[in-house]
Each structure stands twice: as structure tokens, then as C-alpha cells.
Amino acid sequence: MITLNKYYPAGGRTEQEIDVMDVKPTERPDVFLAMAKLPYASVEKPVVIYRQTLADGEIEYRTVSARCPHQGADISRDTLKADGNVYCSLHGRPICIFSEYNHAYLTVKRAGKFVIVKS
Template structure:
């Protein structure tokens, strides 16, 4: 997805006290979605996460990470599409998961070479 398709852009809302390495990052069938493994804030175990890539109007990329499990009933959302309203809708129950809306709890991700990191809040 690119920024022109998104109705409104909001910065990442998830809070991170220290950088978190994302391991085993793999491509998916979609160019704008990756999956990996990380220990997200407020959790203690490594879990599957989804990284969404948005192409900004200046040509750079904005990356956001969320758990690959829908918070409603745990369905895998890694194949669900980011919509222009800034949400991914779980294919199981259509629950919106905010990525770019103003209520988002997605985590900002930075890419250094081939390493993806959930970025500490400044």
C-alpha cells in the first residue's frame, strides 16, 4: 500500500522502552507484508508478528509491526489486507486492528540493512 491510498496517516501508537529485534523475517505472498518473530511489550514469549510496509509520498518506507494473532479470538491476520482507513480487518470476525488509524497500537519498525527492529520510543 502507499500513502496516497491511505485516508489519513498517524504515527505508531505502541509504546516500547527498548529496541526489540525481530527474528526470522520472511516475505509473504504480498509485497507490503512480512512476518517474523519477536517478544512484544507486555509479553514474555516470542510470538509471530506481522510487519506492514507503507510507501510514503517521498518514496521512503514506513514499517509497522503487530501481533499476527487477532486480539479477539487469535486468528492469524498475516494474510489480511491493510485497508485505506488504516485498519486490518480480521478475516475470521472482521474485527478492525488499527495500524495507521489514530487509535493504533502498532509498533514502529526500523530497518538496518536486512535487520528489522521494533524501535524504542524517543
């Protein structure tokens, strides 16, 4: 778990709630792998869920595609840094999770299931 230098609200938008399926833990307690049909996608695709503990003690989840938007590299093993970005191990491109320009989707855990919330 890291402490972020700055924290920004989720930037990803969706008009409906999206169920996140087949959630699996990773070796890191704050990262989960799953499947979801993100907005503008025609099929379910791999996603990564990141958990962050906020300054007030609340836990917030963010979901992003498990593929780098640059060339599709798998980012699921790349580490969330203190600037709120995951840097793709292929080319070093920052994928914003909790930083200023993020397009990560706010996600909640309800009755043991993850859901991307309407925004």
C-alpha cells in the same frame, strides 16, 4: 500497496529496542511474517510487519501481533485497507496499523534486519 486516506504516527510504545527475528516475505511485497517478543509478552510470538510508502516517498514499517486481540485469529493473510486497518477475517474486528488508535510498533530496517524502535 495502498494509499491511505489518513495517516497517524505509530501508537505502540516500548522502552527498549526489540529485534525482529526470522523475517519471511509473503506473496504481498508490503507484508512480512516474523517473530518478536513484543512488550508485555513473556515469549516470542508471530508478528506481521507492514510496509507503507509515505507521501514524501519515505518507507515506514509497522509491526503488530499476527493474532487478532479479540479471539486470536491469524491476521497475517488479511488485507490492509485504505482506512489504515486490517480487518480480521474471523469476526471483522479492525486491527489498527496506520489509523488513529493503532498500537502498531514503529519498525526500522537496519543492515537487512528489522528492529522495533524505542519510543
